[in-house]
Amino acid sequence: EAGVAQSPRYKIIEKRQSVAFWCNPISGHATLYWYQQILGQGPKLLIQFQNNGVVDDSQLPKDRFSAERLKGVDSTLKIQPAKLEDSAVYLCASSPEQEDTQYFGPGTRLTVL
Amino acid sequence: QKEVEQDPGPLSVPEGAIVSLNCTYSNSAFQYFMWYRQYSRKGPELLMYTYSSGNKEDGRFTAQVDKSSKYISLFIRDSQPSDSATYLCAMTEGGYNKLIFGAGTRLAVHP
Numbered sequence: 586e587a588g589v590a591q592s593p594r595y596k597i598i599e600k601r602q603s604v605a606f607w608c609n610p611i612s613g614h615a616t617l618y619w620y621q622q623i624l625g626q627g628p629k630l631l632i633q634f635q636n637n638g639v640v641d642d643s644q645l646p647k648d649r650f651s652a653e654r655l656k657g658v659d660s661t662l663k664i665q666p667a668k669l670e671d672s673a674v675y676l677c678a679s680s681p682e683q684e685d686t687q688y689f690g691p692g693t694r695l696t697v698l
Numbered sequence: 699q700k701e702v703e704q705d706p707g708p709l710s711v712p713e714g715a716i717v718s719l720n721c722t723y724s725n726s727a728f729q730y731f732m733w734y735r736q737y738s739r740k741g742p743e744l745l746m747y748t749y750s751s752g753n754k755e756d757g758r759f760t761a762q763v764d765k766s767s768k769y770i771s772l773f774i775r776d777s778q779p780s781d782s783a784t785y786l787c788a789m790t791e792g793g794y795n796k797l798i799f800g801a802g803t804r805l806a807v808h809p
Binding site: 589625626627628629630633635640641676678685686687688689690691692694 | 702704706730732734739740741742743744747786788790792794796797799800801802
């Protein structure tokens with residue numbers, strides 16, 4: 586079974602630029618999550634999708650972050666404009682319906698200069 | 699106060715040692731408890747999953763949950779250099795409630 590795929594693996598941008606990350610979850614997984622992991626901290630949930638719909642985006646900074654999951658499969662997370670404090674690893678995870686266990690992708694390491 | 703507290707370490711042990719990793723939490727509604735292992739520059743991978751209080755064993759790993767004390771532990775027996783990683787505890791109330799992670803404990807097992 587293929588795991589969660591993410592791209593790019595690394596991205597370096599300057600502040601005020603925009604950036605987008607892509608995630609393809611494990612086939613058949615209804616729930617998709619985006620997390621932000623700052624160095625030395627645990628992952629923090631940004632947004633959770635159940636199929637096409639948003640279940641929880643309470644910790645998403647909506648003035649600069651946006652995410653979509655078209656057709657209930659893959660998803661993109663965008664930051665526009667980026668700030669220095671957005672430097673982190675952005676992790677995507679997915680889980681089967683009605684399960685709490687989450688399967689993580691390798692993450693995208695973002696550096697904002 | 700954070701919802702989940704975890705000592706960041708680092709913890710350095712010799713090969714073959716028994717390792718104890720711990721987390722405390724404040725939300726008594728948490729019912730599902732997990733341990734993830736995260737190697738450097740990789741995503742977290744699920745190691746152990748337990749529901750409510752009690753023990754669960756899987757090979758060299760044992761997870762313990764004490765809901766009355768709001769305390770969970772992961773024990774690693776006969777630790778190996780390949781166990782060197784960051785260990786993250788995580789917990790949730792269940793349903794559509796989000797997973798809350800600890801900050802992670804860095805473990806180094808030296809030969």
